[in-house]
Amino acid sequence: MTNFNVVPNRRNPNNYNKWTYYPKDVLPMWVADMDFPAPKPILAALHKAVDHGVLGYELPSLALKEVVAARMDKLYGWKVRPEAVVAVTGIVSGFSVAARIACTPRKGVLIQTPVYNEFHEVKNNIGVPQLDAPFIKHVNGNILSYEIDWDIFEKQIKKAGMFLLCNPHNPLGIIFPRKDLLKMAEICIKNNVLIVSDEIHSELLLDDNKFTPMAKLSAETAKHTITLIAPSKTFNVPGLFCGFAIITDKELRERYEKEVNHLRLHVSSMGLFAARTAFSGDCDGWLKELRRYLTGNRDFLVEYVTKYMPEVRTTIPDATYLSWLDFSQTKIEGSPFQFFLKNARVAVSEGRIFGENGEGHIRLNFGTSRKILEQGLGRMRKALQSI
């Protein structure tokens, strides 16, 4: 049994991370990594590599690609050939490369807002238009839910070269139902738009939720899709920067690989070693316990907000360790992020970085011990009461 109630101290002053970025009295609940150590088999694989002593260049081996392909089969019954797997230096690099091959100054990137802040950087980094398809927001009591606005989606897709899907969704915690995936795929295929499905959170499922990769829908969908996955979020090894693009269409994959090679996006050996162990199945017991713990944290958060901060609206995420909170009905003036940093000494993520419709909201990372979560929420509650 892993004790997720105890988390290591990350406040080493020589480090620059989630815990040292802000002053010492600030509780960090912002950037998306968890406060838990990675599972033991991954740490053992890394120790083994260090003990060997030679840290030479390492390329993604066929054995590693086979492990990734086998995981897709095991989790979803999705049969992909090992050669369809391309190693990338992370998911942000992965979708940036995709934008370089699929977008032009006339054909932009379609994103569904609010969404992960790096999705908003593609326009600047690659120099292509950004096309927003904001979600429709629903409020029931203090519970938030979001739905796709199909009219806007269909309108914007006409100007797109690529649709960058976030599934499960950061920061909303949505796992898109099959009917939505089918409709998105149909619209993209009809308009000849490449689907890039960022599925980095696909194994961080809460409750007993299930997940279907976009490309698993049909052979036709797979042909139009680049699937991006990584062990980084699930097994808490994001600092090792290793992800995978799964591209079943040979021609598309060759264009993608050519671009990866042009940019010399080589993955570090430690990232490759960690990924192989992470996806081998050896860490699945740990993952099961983690999901249970995170589900408990999610429930604790929703109950806490509903009971003690009823004017605050919250999502009930189905996946991820991220919650999305709306402070527009509270007395906070201006940015809730600044308010809590100043008055609660809690650092969350500013809602506006996820899109214009993120104004008045924050993203809170609950991938931590229950005690730290309770402490953070307690500080926020007190700050709200003091207005």
Ligand SMILES: Cc1ncc(COP(=O)(O)O)c(C=O)c1O
């Ligand atoms: C949806 C999503 N994609 C990508 C990333 C980052 O991926 P990487 O660090 O592999 O570039 C994150 C991190 O929070 C994320 O939430």
